[in-house]
Amino acid sequence: MKAEIITIGTEITTGSILNTNSKFLSSKLLELGIEVCYHTSVDDSAERIKEAIDISLKRADIIITTGGLGPTYDDLTKEIISEALGLKLIEDEKMLEIIKDKFSKLNRKMPDNNLKLAKKPENSVFLSNKIGTAPGIFLKADNKIIIMLPGPPSEMEEMFNNEVIPLIPQEQFVIKKSINITDIGESQVEMELRDLINSDPEIYIATFAKGNEVEIKLIGKSHDKISLENKLNHYIKIIEEKFNDYIYGYDNIPIEEIVFNILKEKNYKIGFAESCTGGLISSTLCRIPGASNVFDRGIVSYSIKSKIEELGINSSIIEEFGVVSKETAIEMAKGLLKRNDIDIALSITGLAGPDGGTEEKPVGLVYICISNREKIVPIKCNFSGNRKAIQDKAVKKAFFELRKFLINL
């Protein structure tokens, strides 16, 4: 089954928004074992929407559209699809009630143009919209599946996950697994997996790089569930043996969430003393609901004086070894650890650039130090890329090392 995703909206073709819908739907369909061969985007022009629909009806088995389902005059998706398939649009009384109800709950009068939201092509079913107003539509016609979804990503994603997936025919069992690794380049990962990647038609293996992380994705498709599970486990074992030291997690759970869970489980409180990352380690952990269970405080000691005043670092250490040094990182962690409420301290100091690098201490040089009352673990790193890339890689690395430190306690 070949799928095409058609995203409709002038905001896409003018480049005012990123097309996250196509990415979301592609990766979801991949997990369902459906190959997406085409992405098409057109602006809100009736002529070009029609053209895109006509082309896709010739080449795809599953067509998913997003956008153009709203109440205004330039929302034309279902009108054009119905016409292309020779289907009538019929008003659905139940849906009309639902929509009227949504307006009355908001204490707003329903503008008349919303009446058209209750219309759908004959023989199709509505997909309910739990977040917005416009319902989606699921239609089987001419041996094709046509799914019309709203444009706003939050509405679309919720609808796809809860309304569409149960309706998509699963001819085969599909099992997916991701192995998340870091500190190793994608090209090396790919090379080491090369023999594995095309060895089995039932197992799709691919690598995806992001920052200094690599996701190894395995998707198995088969009619025989038991044999598929065995096979997938076999592949996972091989991959785990190859990359043992680099694996930090599974199924794309962010590294900071893994660290958060370990801290919570062990009932540890952590503190951060940051320089080059400017508070990004603290704020990354604080994205997680309930961060206060594990995070006590952070000191962003950006200036030299703040390192001395807030963390009590001896100025002679900085003079002798420099701000970016193992010794300063250790002192930063020690200084923070003096706070009684903290079980673990992580410090970081480095050169995020673009200026300030020397031959001896180039931009990208970063020292991390993790410490509790028994152990002090300093780590030296060299990151490449621009300022943002260096900061982001340093944060990931900090959590990666923190995870190692914690599981060995």
Next chain:
Amino acid sequence: MKAEIITIGTEITTGSILNTNSKFLSSKLLELGIEVCYHTSVDDSAERIKEAIDISLKRADIIITTGGLGPTYDDLTKEIISEALGLKLIEDEKMLEIIKDKFSKLNRKMPDNNLKLAKKPENSVFLSNKIGTAPGIFLKADNKIIIMLPGPPSEMEEMFNNEVIPLIPQEQFVIKKSINITDIGESQVEMELRDLINSDPEIYIATFAKGNEVEIKLIGKSHDKISLENKLNHYIKIIEEKFNDYIYGYDNIPIEEIVFNILKEKNYKIGFAESCTGGLISSTLCRIPGASNVFDRGIVSYSIKSKIEELGINSSIIEEFGVVSKETAIEMAKGLLKRNDIDIALSITGLAGPDGGTEEKPVGLVYICISNREKIVPIKCNFSGNRKAIQDKAVKKAFFELRKFLINL
């Protein structure tokens, strides 16, 4: 002139990466006065690349492709385009030297498959790649402009800005301007601009929302430069009058950069005391190269004890008014301002959720306080959305208020 963007790569159609190329190229072309009507993405299949090229040759005047220019067997873009247009691929000796040179500079032997990088369709010109290896190609044929660019965004963007733009025919003068506003909803902005939006065929006006910011974009196209400038200034004046209190900047310069520039110009050092944003205000400022010129330190006082220990807040204030209160925010700013190196302190405390809200103090309630040695300005805010949205909006608001505070000094 109608443009189509064809992004080639299995990593796009499988949803492993976001298609940032289409967005980048669309917004650049819009600024050049060229309308993008179609985005197409196909995987690395020769058949589907050919199909996409054939369709685009029928409907677009400018075709820009990204991807498929590398040395491997599935890099087929220029081969397929040459074939579709009946053009021969010719080896270019100069380019061959350049590519060999790139390898020798990296101390690497050039694999033979890289020879094909030096080939281009007859009558086309190479676009040099300053970041990667594969050059781009600019081709005029059959009254169409066909531009082939590499897939990696950094290479593609650099090449487009420096090599492609000078080659694109400018039939009209194009002037663009963005007005950045915040603290007001997009729908209200749109409503107030409705009469303006379609009033002049030479002036394109659109609004783009992101977080709690709205960009009002004006793009003027005309053969008469002077009259266009006058017209655009007239529109800008109208918009400024309508949204005076909400404008924080122009041309999409991030608010933190505006604040950074003011701080630098006035030679002020700032410090942050953060609770609900967990260090995100500090780290946002530290994204900017040279942040150390204006940023001294940040205290992420997440736990109550850390607010008392690090900022010296009287615990009775917290007991009486609560952690999330105007009074605590004021004390946090005051406590931080005691550091001699700081001219301005900004504090923030609030409920990012999802838990912990009450009727009196709901999730989204945030207090900001900005202070120097003369003035104390507390600000109460209510933000909507999930935890991440509340944190992000709070950070933007903090910088927005900081800008107001600074320009009034």
